Amino acid sequence: MHYADLLIHSARMMATxxxxxxxxxxxxxxSEIGLIENGAVAIREGKIIAVGTTEEVRKACLGPETKEISAEGKVVTPGFVDPHTxxxxxxxxxxxxxxxxxxxxYLDILKQGGGILSTVRSxxxxxxxxxxxxxNRRLRTMLSFGTTTAEVKxxxxxxxxxxxxxxxxxxxLDKEQAVDLVPTFMGAHAVPAGYSEEEFTDYVIDEMLPKAAAEGLAEFCDVFCEPGVFSLESSERILVKAQQLNLKLKMHADELESAGGAELAAKLGVVSADHLLKVSEAGIAALAQKGVIAALLPATSFNLxxxxxxxxxxxxxxxxPIALATDSNPGSSPTESMPLVLTIxxxxxxxTPEEALAGATINAAHAIGRADQVGSLEVGKKGDVLILDIPNLNYLPYHFGNNPVEKVIKGGKLVW
Ligand code: NIG
Ligand code: FE
Structure with a gap:
C-alpha cells in the first residue's frame, strides 16, 4: 500500500x-448509506485508496508526506452530484x-415569448x-454548496x-474550473418563433442532432416533453434519432400535466426521467419495471x-430509483444549492435524510453515467469529499437556508 497524499480523519460520522x-x-x-463512526478516507493521486475507521486508515496509509485534515465532530460525505442543470x-x-x-x-409566460425564449435572446x-x-460564477457557487460533478444542458x-x-x-468550462461537467444536448427545449412544433422537431432531428453527435459534444440528449411544448410523438422521434447517434437519453416528463411522459421514458429505456410531478400510477410502474431513474427537482416545485x-x-x-437535482436555471429554479434541494x-x-443523501450522490451519479467514478467513498473512485460542519445527518435538511459545507475536496485537492 502506498502512502496517501491526503488523509481526512476523525469524522464523527462518515457516509460512504x-x-x-x-x-x-x-x-x-x-437508506443504506454505509455509515462509519470515527471515519477516515485516504486519497492518492486524486483517487481514493482507503476508507475505514481513523485507526485503520492511518495505519494503512499515513506516510511522512501525507497531509491530514481533521473532521472531528463533523459529517463527511461524497461530493454532491447534480444530475440536472x-x-x-x-x-x-x-x-x-x-x-x-x-x-x-409558467407556460403562458413562454407562449408570450418570455421564459425560456427570453433567456434564448439574452x-x-x-x-x-x-x-x-x-x-463560472454559478459553478463556483455550486462548488461552495458541495457539488463536485454536474450535468449541464x-x-x-x-x-x-x-x-x-x-x-x-x-x-x-469543464476544463477550466473544478466542477466536473457532463454535457447534454437539449435543442428541443422550446419551439422558437417562426416554426411549428413539427417543423422545429424536424430541424432538431435533421440539422442539430447529427452535428452535435458528429462533433462528439454531448453524452446525453434531453427533450422538454410536455403538452404545449414537445408532444409525446415529437419527443419520441427526437429521442429515437439521438439513440441511433449513440447518445444516452433523458427526458423532462410529466412536469406540469400527466400525459404519458413516464410511460414513454420507460418504453425508450431512458437513463433518467426528470420532474415527474404529475406522473401516473402506470407511469411509476413502468419506470420501476425498466429501472429508469426518477430525477426529482423539488426546488423547481418550490419555486413554481x-x-x-x-x-x-x-x-x-x-x-x-430516485436521484435529486437542482434544475438550476434562470426561470423555474434559480438556485445552485444542493443542500436546499435536500431540505425540500x-x-x-x-x-428521509438517508434517502435524500443517496439521491444526491450515488443515484445522481448513475443518472449521468458516472457511478463508476463518483457518488460514493470507495477505493478507486475520485477523491471528491465534503466535510460538513454539522453534528449528524438529520442536521443537514433540518438547518436550512444556510451552507453546511465547510470544505470541498475535489480529486484530492482542497478547492473550497
Ligand atoms: O427543467 N422545463 C423546462 N426547462 C427548465 C426550465 C428552463 C427555464 O425556465 O429557463 C426546467 O424547469
Ligand atoms: Fe430542467
Missing amino acids: LKGHSDSPAVGEKM HVLYGGSRENELSLKLKGVP TKQASDEEIKTQT SGYGLTVEEELRALRLIHE AKNSYAPAREMVRAGV ACLYLRL
Whole structure:
C-alpha cells in the first residue's frame, strides 16, 4: 500500500454510500448509506485508496508526506452530484417575478415569448466570454454548496450554431474550473418563433442532432416533453434519432400535466426521467419495471409555488430509483444549492435524510453515467469529499437556508 497524499480523519460520522455502484439504490436500499463512526478516507493521486475507521486508515496509509485534515465532530460525505442543470446561459429573469406573483402560469409566460425564449435572446446577445464569466460564477457557487460533478444542458440556443456554441462552452468550462461537467444536448427545449412544433422537431432531428453527435459534444440528449411544448410523438422521434447517434437519453416528463411522459421514458429505456410531478400510477410502474431513474427537482416545485410535488414515496415504494437535482436555471429554479434541494426533498418529497443523501450522490451519479467514478467513498473512485460542519445527518435538511459545507475536496485537492 502506498502512502496517501491526503488523509481526512476523525469524522464523527462518515457516509460512504458504498455498495450501490453497479446499480442505483432502490426501495429500502436507499437508506443504506454505509455509515462509519470515527471515519477516515485516504486519497492518492486524486483517487481514493482507503476508507475505514481513523485507526485503520492511518495505519494503512499515513506516510511522512501525507497531509491530514481533521473532521472531528463533523459529517463527511461524497461530493454532491447534480444530475440536472441548465446552468449555462446569459442574463437572468427576475423581471418575470411580478407576472409569477400575479399567477401567470409558467407556460403562458413562454407562449408570450418570455421564459425560456427570453433567456434564448439574452444568451445570443452575450459573448462567449460573458457567458463563461456568468456561468463560472454559478459553478463556483455550486462548488461552495458541495457539488463536485454536474450535468449541464444546452437548450438556450435553439439554432444549430447557438446549440453547438453552448456545448463547446460547456466543454471549455469543464476544463477550466473544478466542477466536473457532463454535457447534454437539449435543442428541443422550446419551439422558437417562426416554426411549428413539427417543423422545429424536424430541424432538431435533421440539422442539430447529427452535428452535435458528429462533433462528439454531448453524452446525453434531453427533450422538454410536455403538452404545449414537445408532444409525446415529437419527443419520441427526437429521442429515437439521438439513440441511433449513440447518445444516452433523458427526458423532462410529466412536469406540469400527466400525459404519458413516464410511460414513454420507460418504453425508450431512458437513463433518467426528470420532474415527474404529475406522473401516473402506470407511469411509476413502468419506470420501476425498466429501472429508469426518477430525477426529482423539488426546488423547481418550490419555486413554481404551486404546492405540488412529485409522489416520491410512491416511487420509492414501487422500486423506482430516485436521484435529486437542482434544475438550476434562470426561470423555474434559480438556485445552485444542493443542500436546499435536500431540505425540500425531506420536507415535501418526504424522503428521509438517508434517502435524500443517496439521491444526491450515488443515484445522481448513475443518472449521468458516472457511478463508476463518483457518488460514493470507495477505493478507486475520485477523491471528491465534503466535510460538513454539522453534528449528524438529520442536521443537514433540518438547518436550512444556510451552507453546511465547510470544505470541498475535489480529486484530492482542497478547492473550497
Ligand atoms: O427543467 N422545463 C423546462 N426547462 C427548465 C426550465 C428552463 C427555464 O425556465 O429557463 C426546467 O424547469
Ligand atoms: Fe430542467
